[in-house]
Amino acid sequence: MFLRHYRHLPHTVRKMYWDIATKGIDSRWRLSQHDYGVLTRVVEMYRPSRVLDIGCGTGRLFPLLQSKGISVIVGLDVSRRAIEMARARHKGVLLVQCSLEDLSLPESSFDLILSNRVLQNLPPSLIDTIISKLCRLSPLIYINELTESDGLDTRGSGFKHDYKRIFSRLGYEVDAYGLIRAPASPGFQTYYVFRHRNAGGRSTVRAPELLLS
Ligand SMILES: C[S@@+](CC[C@H](N)C(=O)[O-])C[C@H]1O[C@@H](n2cnc3c(N)ncnc32)[C@H](O)[C@@H]1O
Numbered sequence: 001m002f003l004r005h006y007r008h009l010p011h012t013v014r015k016m017y018w019d020i021a022t023k024g025i026d027s028r029w030r031l032s033q034h035d036y037g038v039l040t041r042v043v044e045m046y047r048p049s050r051v052l053d054i055g056c057g058t059g060r061l062f063p064l065l066q067s068k069g070i071s072v073i074v075g076l077d078v079s080r081r082a083i084e085m086a087r088a089r090h091k092g093v094l095l096v097q098c099s100l101e102d103l104s105l106p107e108s109s110f111d112l113i114l115s116n117r118v119l120q121n122l123p124p125s126l127i128d129t130i131i132s133k134l135c136r137l138s139p140l141i142y143i144n145e146l147t148e149s150d151g152l153d154t155r156g157s158g159f160k161h162d163y164k165r166i167f168s169r170l171g172y173e174v175d176a177y178g179l180i181r182a183p184a185s186p187g188f189q190t191y192y193v194f195r196h197r198n199a200g201g202r203s204t205v206r207a208p209e210l211l212l213s
Contacts, residue, residue, distance in 0.1 A: 011101055018079040026058045026085065034182050035116065035144060036064050038191055042142055042176065043068045046193075048111035052076065052137065054100060055118025059086035062093050074110075076103070100130045110138040120146035120158050127161045135170045139199035144191040149179060151187030167194040 009017070039061065043051075049071050053061055056075030065073050073092070077083050078099040087095050100122065113134055122130055134141060146158045164174065175195035179188035 011099070015078050015099060018077075019081050022058070022079045022081040022085070026082075029060060030058065032060065032183060033064075035180050035189070035191070038178065038180055039064055039114070039142070040068070042193060043070070043112075045176070046112055046140055048140070050074075050110045051112045051114060052110045053114045053116075054134070055115060055121075056086060056095075057082045059090045059093065059095075061114065061116065062086070062090045066090075066092065072110075076100075100133070101126065103130075103133060105137055107136050108138070112140045112142065113138045115141065115143045115145065117144060117146070119143060119161065119163075122159065122161075124159060124161065127159070128166055131163075131166050132170055135167075135172065135196070139196040140175075141167070141172070141194045142191065143194070144180065144189050147190040149188045149190045150185060152185070163192060163194075167192075171197050173197055 043065070051065055051070050051073050053065070053073070053075045054077075056062070056077050057079070059075055062073060062075065072094070074094045074096065075083075075086055075090075076096045076098055077086070078097070080097050083095050083097040086093070100118075115134075119127065119130070143163060145163065146152065146160050148160070152158070167173075172194040174192055176193040177191060179190055182189050
């Protein structure tokens with residue numbers, strides 16, 4: 001019932017919601033590595049030195065990023081509880097408790113931003129503004145968010161946004177994409193790597209990869 005009204009909740013209440021939800025998300029997903037194969041390839045392909053993991057939660061992706069020798073790893077999450085748990089578990093990661101709505105960092109601070117199941121939680125009224133904010137920070141943005149391929153109904157806190165349209169308007173192209181099988185999900189997750197048109201490096205769009213768990 002509460003989730004049905006998520007899109008109409010004020011920002012302060014949405015923040016409280018994520019604090020309460022942290023424990024459940026952590027117990028369900030903490031040990032999941034269903035996307036590690038794809039993310040390993042993404043990191044090896046682009047070789048970033050500075051990575052921002054937005055909506056990092058309790059830091060599920062940090063061991064992978066650290067194993068790849070990335071020198072600067074920053075995790076950001078709106079949930080204070082998630083940031084505290086991440087801080088207790090992972091050393092050597094800079095952790096910031098902040099919402100995407102309030103985010104303000106210097107331009108071009110990162111080589112790669114990761115967003116795993118986070119942008120889907122922003123209501124349609126905010127998504128364009130938040131993505132344009134992220135685009136000022138990094139020429140490469142990996143997203144894995146709710147799409148048709150998931151086979152899930154849009155829940156109260158999950159929105160299907162038109163990422164290709166939004167990123168294209170901001171000068172970004174799809175540089176890689178594919179599907180990931182997630183545990184106990186009916187369909188597949190779809191990931192994209194969006195890359196700014198003027199960014200150096202590779203520019204070949206990859207064929208979709210089907211990764212089964
Ligand atoms: C489904 S969890 C995904 C956690 C992590 N990315 C992972 O893959 O394991 C969504 C996370 O996004 C965070 N989040 C949701 N809305 C946010 C916002 N507006 N700003 C920052 N973080 C947000 C939540 O607190 C939560 O930790």
